[in-house]
Amino acid sequence: MSDSTVKQNQDEFPPLKNNLILRACRGEPVERVPIWIMRQAGRYLPEYLSIRSQNSFFDVCRTPSICCEVTLQPLRRFDLDAAIIFSDILVVPQALGMQVDMIAKEGPRFAHPINVPADIKTAIDRTKQASVELKYVYDAITLTRHALDGRCPLIGFSGAPWTLMSYMIEGKGSETHSKAKKWLYTYVEESHDLLQFLTHFIINHLVEQVCAGAQLLQLFESHCGCLSHDLFVRFSLPYLRQIAKGVRDMLTRRQIPFVPLIIFAKDAHYALDELCSSSFDVVGLDWSITRRQIRTLREKYPSVTLQGNLDPCALYASQNDLEKMIKQMLEIFGPKNYIANLGHGIYPDANIDNVKHFVDTVHRISKDMIKHESVPKMINANK
Numbered sequence: 140m141s142d143s144t145v146k147q148n149q150d151e152f153p154p155l156k157n158n159l160i161l162r163a164c165r166g167e168p169v170e171r172v173p174i175w176i177m178r179q180a181g182r183y184l185p186e187y188l189s190i191r192s193q194n195s196f197f198d199v200c201r202t203p204s205i206c207c208e209v210t211l212q213p214l215r216r217f218d219l220d221a222a223i224i225f226s227d228i229l230v231v232p233q234a235l236g237m238q239v240d241m242i243a244k245e246g247p248r249f250a251h252p253i254n255v256p257a258d259i260k261t262a263i264d265r266t267k268q269a270s271v272e273l274k275y276v277y278d279a280i281t282l283t284r285h286a287l288d289g290r291c292p293l294i295g296f297s298g299a300p301w302t303l304m305s306y307m308i309e310g311k312g313s314e315t316h317s318k319a320k321k322w323l324y325t326y327v328e329e330s331h332d333l334l335q336f337l338t339h340f341i342i343n344h345l346v347e348q349v350c351a352g353a354q355l356l357q358l359f360e361s362h363c364g365c366l367s368h369d370l371f372v373r374f375s376l377p378y379l380r381q382i383a384k385g386v387r388d389m390l391t392r393r394q395i396p397f398v399p400l401i402i403f404a405k406d407a408h409y410a411l412d413e414l415c416s417s418s419f420d421v422v423g424l425d426w427s428i429t430r431r432q433i434r435t436l437r438e439k440y441p442s443v444t445l446q447g448n449l450d451p452c453a454l455y456a457s458q459n460d461l462e463k464m465i466k467q468m469l470e471i472f473g474p475k476n477y478i479a480n481l482g483h484g485i486y487p488d489a490n491i492d493n494v495k496h497f498v499d500t501v502h503r504i505s506k507d508m509i510k511h512e513s514v515p516k517m518i519n520a521n522k
């Protein structure tokens with residue numbers, strides 16, 4: 140896409156009516172805390188299941204009209220402050236030539252995982268371009284951005300290099316990720332080479348999403364729980380940083396305005412300092428991060444916007460208990476520089492009424508908190 144086409148496309152989108160989440164990312168004042176939910180489109184919604192009964196998972200991802208419909212479904216039920224494009228982190232290994240299928244009740248499965256470095260040559264085609272192979276994602280984003288009609292911003296996303304590399308080696312979900320970790324100890328150079336290659340591809344994939352209409356980006360580093368701090372610092376963090384810088388630089392070169400970048404490194408409780416001092420605008424926290432850790436982050440990194448971190452299982456609680464947990468969460472994070480979310484993706488058996496209660500309660504309580512916070516300032520201003 141030429142620079143002029145990109146600029147023209149950006150001008151053509153409907154004006155944004157709710158920019159709360161963008162303001163929260165920039166640390167600007169908000170009248171209530173913005174909220175979205177990881178995996179907000181998905182199997183807990185009967186209307187999603189109905190579409191899935193007629194289409195395979197990756198057919199949904201590959202058909203922009205269906206993808207757009209599924210992305211909008213949760214917004215019809217809940218007062219969410221962002222939409223996230225329906226896709227998957229595994230579209231990247233598919234784009235590179237690997238066959239990935241979604242097996243019912245099991246999850247993703249690679250037909251031919253990478254076992255040893257020599258397999259890479261046949262498994263992935265390094266000449267593949269994100270702009271060509273993943274055009275269906277970008278088409279879905281453009282269509283959805285128009286269909287949203289400015290209701291709220293649209294989030295684009297990608298898996299991070301280590302998470303994708305570990306899937307490509309394990310071939311499916313894993314408790315220990317020991318096959319992938321084995322590479323980090325035995326094929327150090329080849330691991331870095333693969334991570335570096337994925338990094339470049341991911342930067343292009345994220346920038347293409349912005350060119351197509353994404354207004355925020357989230358990077359999922361889902362497999363930090365199996366890494367030591369040392370392995371994280373060597374094999375994950377440098378690539379996360381490269382992606383943050385690479386996306387920013389490429390957007391500047393293409394004269395596209397800045398979009399906020401969110402990093403969600405699941406189970407990276409040992410690297411919160413590194414994450415908060417890397418150049419992401421928002422750090423997503425998983426549900427295991429403690430109140431004490433959150434308070435410390437708030438004191439040390441007041442300008443970093445935090446996102447999270449209600450336990451997805453809290454949605455099983457009574458509405459009374461849920462409300463208490465939401466209140467506590469809002470008090471700990473505070474209403475500024477904050478995006479409310481779950482601390483991981485929503486589960487398929489989540490109670491839909493409680494999802495609505497979560498969203499509405501975050502809005503109601505935070506609105507009150509912000510109103511009361513600004514009263515003393517107004518009194519002072521009148522003096």
Ligand SMILES: Cc1c2[nH]c(c1CCC(=O)O)Cc1[nH]c(c(CCC(=O)O)c1C)Cc1[nH]c(c(CCC(=O)O)c1C)Cc1[nH]c(c(C)c1CCC(=O)O)C2
Nearest residue numbers: 177178179180181223224225226227228246247359361484
């Ligand atoms: C690791 C990972 C994957 N995918 C993703 C991650 C990172 C987040 C995380 O840590 O959970 C990210 C993802 N996957 C999906 C989205 C869509 C956008 C959203 O609503 O958040 C996003 C952002 C749709 C999906 N991706 C998947 C589903 C369910 C598939 C179905 O419809 O059968 C959805 C809605 C399938 C998927 N895709 C993946 C797994 C492990 C599974 C199976 C697990 C499960 O069944 O929940 C890989």
